[in-house]
Amino acid sequence: MKKGLFLLIPLVILTMATLLPAETGRGGQAAAFLRFGLSARPLGMGSAFTAIGEGFEGCYYNPAGLGMYPVKQLGFTNHSLSLDRKLYTAALVFPVREEAVMAISWIYGSVGDVIMRDSDRNPLGEFPNSSNEVSLTFSRMANDFISIGANLHYLQEDLDEITAYTVGADIGAIARYKKLAAFGLSVQNAGSDLNWDSINYWSQGGGSHKDKIPLRIRTGISATLLNETLIGAADIVKDLKMNMRLNTGVEYWLVTRVKVLVENDEEEGEDMVEVLQAKRWLGLRTGYNDGAFTFGGSLIYPFGNLNGAIDYAYLTGREDEGASHIFTFRVIF
DSSP, rough: OOOHHHHHHHHHHHHHHHHOOOOOOSSSSGGGGGSSSSSHHHHHHHTTTTOEEEEEEEEEHHHHHHHHOOOOEEEEEEEEEEEEEEEEEEEEEEEEETTTEEEEEEEEOOOEEEEOOTTEEEEEEEEEEEEEEEEEEEEEEESSSSEEEEEEEEEEEEETTEEEEEEEEEEEEEEETTTEEEEEEEEEEETOOOEOOOOOTSSOOOEEEEEOOEEEEEEEEEEEEEETTEEEEEEEEOOOOOEEEEEEEEEEEEEEEEEEEEOOOSSSSSSEEEEEEEEEEEEEEEEEEEEEEEEEEEEEEHOOOOOOEEEEEEEOOOOOOOOOOEEEEEEEE
């Protein structure tokens, strides 16, 4: 336990040092597509997922979550957004020698109908644009109570024929008390700067520009009640030079009790014992995300030794935005 607490100290210090001098605001920062949130289950809970981190979604919300749930998983998400925005994600999670968990994830975003104009504001046609982030995640349990994790990610943004890229890192930790409560902390986008250079592209007015991707601090708590069927969570998210955001969510799972064989750690003479285990099959959730209400559900269906799942989330949208629909498909090995 002392070793795990020691690992949390640098994150707490960095959190406090970052929040004190921060200014407030809402938009206008680089890599805006990464602030929307990812996948149907977390978004259905209002993006309150820092202290949960279960599934491939932990690659985005808190890499430490993967170490607490060492299962193979493949997932895809389609975010059907308003304002002609596109956002897709895919991830593969796999345990390593029963000691750690690794993941590879990809995020793609773009905005359609962006018009390019000349110096006299005459339209020249649509402005192609896209954003891609590829991440490698590593996570493991530091002890029986605390999991730690880190992401190394490559981000590339393309505007017409100009490309900017950067490499950054995320670190996170989750401290859990049995299966009842957890506290999560994640520091994201460390060392991420996008450098644009249009000197050789435009004959007039070209130049160099650096976009600073703001450091993001996520802190969260979660509680699991009613025999692990009810989960509640709350997050506070702070980006440098932007307002602090509050995310809250709750989900309820319908479960079936099945008999499974597990290793026997108590009685001598028996290697395996039979116990009852809860298997999720239908989940319902709702949440609040910085001015928008969210709703969602999940259906898990077994296919032999595999479990297939479909997750859905509906976001009401803030003023001038419109509703969004998110679908996630996953296979659990």
